[in-house]
Amino acid sequence: MIKSKKSIHGLPVYQPGKPLEEVRRELGLERIIKLASNENPFGSSKAVWKAIEQGKDSLQLYPEGSAPDLREKVAEHLEVDPRRLIFGNGSDEIVQMIASTYLEPDTEAVMADLTFPRYETVTKIEGAIPIQVPLKEGTHDLEGMLAVITEKTRVVWICNPNNPTGTIVGREELESFLDQVPDHVLTVLDEAYAEYVTDSSYPDSLSLLDYNPNIVVLRTFSKIYGLAALRVGFGVAHPDVVTELNRVRDPFNLNRLAQLAASAAVEDQTFVFYCRNQNESGRKQITGRLDQLGLFHYPSHGNFILFDTGFPANDVFQFLLHRGVITRSGEGLGFPTFLRVTIGSKDENEAFLKELESFLEEHKC
Ligand SMILES: Cc1ncc(COP(=O)(O)O)c(C=O)c1O
Incomplete structure (x- = not known):
């Protein structure tokens, strides 16, 4: 073999x-x-069903790779520059794109020990080394994570809320952490469950992007929008980071029905x-x-x-x-x-x- x-x-x-x-x-x-x-x-918004129905006459056509309509709607909803968005076949794919873009043998990625397992897997696929920091009472130990950052570190994965514990890191703690992360490290804030959070200490991570070019915020349509079957996730980052991620993105990664469905879903708040x-x-x-x-x-x-x-x-x-x-x-x-x-x-x-x-x-x- x-x-x-x-x-x-x-x-x-x-x-x-x-x-x-x-x-x-x-x-x-x-x-x-x-x-x-x-x-x-x-389930999902009724508006989605109509949008999918409309897509039935265009199944023979490749989708638009840059998802322009969805990009505009998400940008408007989040009040971010559309050039800051990158879409994926689920946020899973963005996790993978980040690893392909920034990790290689002899580099390291820092993550919690008990968190979303894909961070470890994609790190290993690239031949990089996962450095796992034990959770503290079920929560990310940001000080512990800072302490293991070295010259070799390229990515820090923070799952907020953390899957599987459901805990969050708060705004002050996160901001103090980001202030100390060196410039050669990209911090990924995986916020797949952000829309469910009602605790007022939860960070407004999108506002942090304005003055920190080394953050990627991940969101998904699989959870509160109820579109897990269609696979739509996205990252919000500095346009230069988006440019790098686009180099490894599959050309037609977000299928036509998924784009239509997510565009309708985001409008039904x-x-x-x-x-x-x-x-x-x-x-x-x-x-x-x-x-x-x-x-x-x-x-x-x-x-x-x-x-x-x-x-x-x-x-x-x-x-x-x-x-x-x-x-x-x-x-x-x-x-x-x-x-x-x-x-x-x-x-x-x-x-x-x-x-x-x-x-x-x-x-x-
Ligand atoms: C923390 C976290 N990140 C990412 C994902 C992947 O979501 P998607 O369906 O967008 O690929 C999940 C899915 O369960 C998750 O729990």
Whole structure:
């Protein structure tokens, strides 16, 4: 067999949350609730459906590589210069583009030890070295991250809110960190869950871009906009950084339907507002019950909650799965007794809590 490049030897294949269709096939259950992948339980804006319908007559045409219409709408919504935007086939692709652009063998990328796993994977693919800094009480340890920056460091990944803990780093802490990061380092602020955050200490990272050319802010249409299937994410950065990233971008990376759908979605902020409010009530619904049950959870700022079941995570995961509730076991996330549960609709949350309570009842000592 032809040898693959050395840097990818031993890389794990990404393990996604269990797909709904697979569980239905395997277990033959009628009602399945998927709270495993931080997807939007309220679907997507109705405006999106119409936009996709309009796209059906142009499927034979390549999309416009620079996504001009979407670029204009996102720029207007965020009040940023359109030249600061770069779009990707999900923010996953931008994570990959950042690594291809800035990392190579003998360089380093700094990240938390328990965070979104793609940062480590893309770093390794480029033959660069991931430097992992342990979370402090579930939160990024920015001082610890500063302390490991060297001449070799090219990228620092900060996931805010952090997946899987849901914690945030606040404005003051982040600004003090950025003031001390040397000029040869790009700081990536992955804000996939930004629209769900209601805490007033959360940084307005886009305003930081005006005077710091070494930041990339990542956002996605997969979460609050409910377009995970279509794969649209974007980065906001200094135009010079965008120029560099564009060198490695696939020419037609954002498909035509995705561009149409995201353009319609960004214009429907009423839907986003609704989802944020529902998520906030769902968060209270779940954390309130976890508190009553005496189960520790990290302070959640996204659309998911990481909590300690007190039992081997896979056992609780399997129990819930066989009752039609798909969650994410903490086993593969570095939290062997925790589950990560996506905040669903009120009914879905209730069904999850009921099954969790049954598990705890059956396993009472
Ligand atoms: C922190 C974080 N960043 C990026 C992504 C990737 O999102 P996308 O669907 O835009 O590729 C996710 C997806 O779960 C995520 O949790």
